[in-house]
Amino acid sequence: MSEASIKQAEIAVEQQHVDRVYARLDELRAEAEAMRDKSYEYGQEATPEALNERDVMLHHANRTLQALNAESEGLVFGRLDFANGDAAHIGRLGIRDAQFDNLLVDWRAPLAAAFYQATPEHPLDVVRRRVIRSSREQVIDLSDDLLDPDRAPADMRVIGDGALMAALTRSRGDSMRNIVATIQKEQDDAIRAPEGGVTEITGGPGTGKTAVALHRAAYLLYRDQRRLGGPGVLVIGPSPVFMSYISRVLPSMGEHNVELRALGEVLDGIGTARIDDPRTAEIKGSSRMVKVLRRALRLPPPDAPEQLRMFYRGTVLKLQADDLKRIRRSLHGKGGQPNRSRMRAADALLEALWQKAKQAADANFQPDRERLIGEIGERIEFHRFLVTWWPPLYPMQVLRWLSDPARLAQAARRLLSAEEIDLLAKSWAEVTEWTVADIALIDELRVLAGAPPKRRRIDPEAEQVRRAVNYDEYAHVVIDEAQDLSPMQWRMVGRRGRHASWTIVGDPVQSSWPDPAEAAAARQEALSAQRTHRRFMLRTNYRNSAEIFALAAEAVRDLVPADDLPVAVRSTGIDPTVREVSDRQLPQAARSAAAELLAAAEGTVGVITTMARRDEVREWLSSVDTGDAADGAGAGGSDRLRVVGSLEAKGMEYDAVAVVDPDGLATESSTGRRALYVALSRATQLLTVLTTSAAKTR
Numbered sequence: 001m002s003e004a005s006i007k008q009a010e011i012a013v014e015q016q017h018v019d020r021v022y023a024r025l026d027e028l029r030a031e032a033e034a035m036r037d038k039s040y041e042y043g044q045e046a047t048p049e050a051l052n053e054r055d056v057m058l059h060h061a062n063r064t065l066q067a068l069n070a071e072s073e074g075l076v077f078g079r080l081d082f083a084n085g086d087a088a089h090i091g092r093l094g095i096r097d098a099q100f101d102n103l104l105v106d107w108r109a110p111l112a113a114a115f116y117q118a119t120p121e122h123p124l125d126v127v128r129r130r131v132i133r134s135s136r137e138q139v140i141d142l143s144d145d146l147l148d149p150d151r152a153p154a155d156m157r158v159i160g161d162g163a164l165m166a167a168l169t170r171s172r173g174d175s176m177r178n179i180v181a182t183i184q185k186e187q188d189d190a191i192r193a194p195e196g197g198v199t200e201i202t203g204g205p206g207t208g209k210t211a212v213a214l215h216r217a218a219y220l221l222y223r224d225q226r227r228l229g230g231p232g233v234l235v236i237g238p239s240p241v242f243m244s245y246i247s248r249v250l251p252s253m254g255e256h257n258v259e260l261r262a263l264g265e266v267l268d269g270i271g272t273a274r275i276d277d278p279r280t281a282e283i284k285g286s287s288r289m290v291k292v293l294r295r296a297l298r299l300p301p302p303d304a305p306e307q308l309r310m311f312y313r314g315t316v317l318k319l320q321a322d323d324l325k326r327i328r329r330s331l332h333g334k335g336g337q338p339n340r341s342r343m344r345a346a347d348a349l350l351e352a353l354w355q356k357a358k359q360a361a362d363a364n365f366q367p368d369r370e371r372l373i374g375e376i377g378e379r380i381e382f383h384r385f386l387v388t389w390w391p392p393l394y395p396m397q398v399l400r401w402l403s404d405p406a407r408l409a410q411a412a413r414r415l416l417s418a419e420e421i422d423l424l425a426k427s428w429a430e431v432t433e434w435t436v437a438d439i440a441l442i443d444e445l446r447v448l449a450g451a452p453p454k455r456r457r458i459d460p461e462a463e464q465v466r467r468a469v470n471y472d473e474y475a476h477v478v479i480d481e482a483q484d485l486s487p488m489q490w491r492m493v494g495r496r497g498r499h500a501s502w503t504i505v506g507d508p509v510q511s512s513w514p515d516p517a518e519a520a521a522a523r524q525e526a527l528s529a530q531r532t533h534r535r536f537m538l539r540t541n542y543r544n545s546a547e548i549f550a551l552a553a554e555a556v557r558d559l560v561p562a563d564d565l566p567v568a569v570r571s572t573g574i575d576p577t578v579r580e581v582s583d584r585q586l587p588q589a590a591r592s593a594a595a596e597l598l599a600a601a602e603g604t605v606g607v608i609t610t611m612a613r614r615d616e617v618r619e620w621l622s623s624v625d626t627g628d629a630a631d632g633a634g635a636g637g638s639d640r641l642r643v644v645g646s647l648e649a650k651g652m653e654y655d656a657v658a659v660v661d662p663d664g665l666a667t668e669s670s671t672g673r674r675a676l677y678v679a680l681s682r683a684t685q686l687l688t689v690l691t692t693s694a695a696k697t698r
């Protein structure tokens with residue numbers, strides 16, 4: 001028998017099993033739908049017991065349907081043959097036949113662990129591990145590892161050479177895919193680590209940190225649906241583009257109930273992707289801002305009245321600016337959130353008015369404390385004064401007030417330099433949209449100020465409102481690209497995980513935060529309640545070809561120990577192209593490079609440049625023919641061509657990449673060399689670098 005026909009025969013064997021699985025899947029779907037319909041009937045009886053039963057049934061039926069209906073691609077992707085002759089098929093979910101025997105083992109179940117953990121050195125009773133590749137319901141390829149040749153039966157067939165390499169060579173397309181079929185042992189160790197405490201996963205570009213973090217979320221949900229289910233898992237990543245890139249991974253494994261939020265979308269209702277220039281972002285992210293904001297809340301609001309005058313029984317009682325200032329200071333001195341101190345503020349003003357009345361007392365004017373406080377305290381004009389002098393403080397409004405440099409200077413005295421004050425005030429004055437760094441400040445103010453009085457009574461969607469106000473009910477928090485979190489962002493995410501366990505994923509070498517020590521301190525504080533810390537380091541770069549990574553590594557070679565850089569195992573024999581062009585030629589060179597890469601690569605093409613030049617480069621490339629219906633890269637990209645700034649490239653991956661102006665990237669911020677390293681390590685297949693001075697990227 002030829003090799004090809006042996007393979008076809010083995011594919012036919014697997015196809016039979018896959019057919020059984022899909023047939024059973026149809027049965028289970030029909031059962032779940034019947035259960036759902038039945039639950040509606042229960043609901044019509046309307047007794048509390050019936051309603052309760054309906055809810056349980058409905059919840060169960062919907063969950064089952066959600067899992068069964070998840071993208072069915074790759075439902076069956078693996079098979080283990082054990083030394084005792086047993087075999088098990090591994091899949092995206094677990095399926096039993098009508099006799100309750102396993103047809104398919106969920107990849108997260110203990111029995112499936114050997115699929116990822118077995119090695120030739122430690123075969124764990126596995127003789128052959130088979131990766132099954134399908135298109136829809138059709139098996140199209142197989143790839144085997146013979147782990148224990150000595151115990152393999154004589155007639156066991158072994159097909160193909162390496163499912164991993166095959167998976168890595170395929171073009172990637174628009175969104176990240178799940179890697180359940182080819183998770184490697186070092187990755188699996190991190191995925192299956194216990195839930196509690198902090199699990200930290202580090203590793204260089206392309207080592208699968210994001211993939212591992214998401215598979216870990218799916219694994220933890222599988223293991224403890226009760227605790228983590230519902231909105232219990234929060235995944236935070238750098239940008240909306242990145243969140244959208246990874247958004248299909250969990251649904252493809254049947255997990256829909258995970259909250260994915262970019263750092264600029266952590267607060268409900270004010271999502272943003274706008275990024276400050278590096279210097280401004282650095283100031284906004286610094287933990288010095290906590291004090292600045294605390295002080296900002298203590299300043300009188302911009303239009304606060306400077307005097308309080310009350311007529312009381314023929315006498316004018318006046319609180320002058322100094323009196324009011326003293327009262328305000330004393331109120332703040334007692335601590336607490338200003339929005340919760342309104343009653344105290346009213347009491348303090350009334351007490352001060354009483355002191356004035358006492359001083360003014362004479363034969364004709366004999367005030368009584370209780371009566372004075374009672375009478376003035378009920379007057380409408382007193383409340384009008386209170387509401388302007390001690391108004392409810394809304395975080396965004398308080399931040400906007402700081403666009404006044406004089407006001408900001410007061411709040412930032414001895415904390416920020418004149419130049420820093422100027423930059424911040426300008427950033428809040430000039431634009432109408434918040435930036436990602438502002439969100440952490442708004443969140444800080446939210447907590448420092450306390451909840452403003454409710455305008456309306458909260459009701460029907462109580463659950464939603466409660467979450468929106470507190471944001472701290474997550475059971476597990478996953479942070480991706482953690483190396484880039486500013487101290488203020490650590491405080492923000494820390495609040496979300498007060499009662500949670502954590503998975504923290506990042507690569508210090510790719511960090512664009514200029515003060516690692518300050519960020520480390522904020523991170524430590526955010527995690528201070530955690531007792532257990534476990535660490536995993538991933539060392540293999542699965543994204544880049546060895547040729548591309550060799551060039552990328554040059555960007556940081558002298559900044560970090562060689563051990564902190566991963567090893568790229570896949571060689572394509574294609575070196576990156578480095579072209580030196582003049583500034584004048586750059587637009588044309590960028591257009592040509594993009595067109596060449598679109599023609600040569602199958603999947604996505606990313607053009608990465610400095611944050612400052614991004615829009616200009618988009619303009620240059622708007623006329624490039626991408627072969628899509630929605631042509632051109634003007635609005636950030638068509639389906640195949642994307643133009644992004646260095647910070648937007650974080651975590652992203654493209655089949656081919658053009659890096660435009662690497663020197664500009666390297667000098668755009670104090671961590672520019674690291675940003676260049678990120679940009680150069682985004683490509684899976686082809687990389688072109690367009691420099692106006694080639695020497696520096698070599």
Ligand SMILES: Nc1ncnc2c1ncn2[C@@H]1O[C@H](COP(=O)(O)OP(=O)(O)OP(=O)(O)O)[C@@H](O)[C@H]1O
Binds near residue numbers: 179183187212651652
């Ligand atoms: N075991 C695996 N099997 C198949 N593909 C894998 C495997 N591990 C990683 N990959 C692929 O390698 C690429 C890089 O993975 P991922 O984006 O998770 O890396 P990362 O460490 O987060 O990278 P970066 O730090 O650059 O953001 C992705 O396309 C991912 O699907």
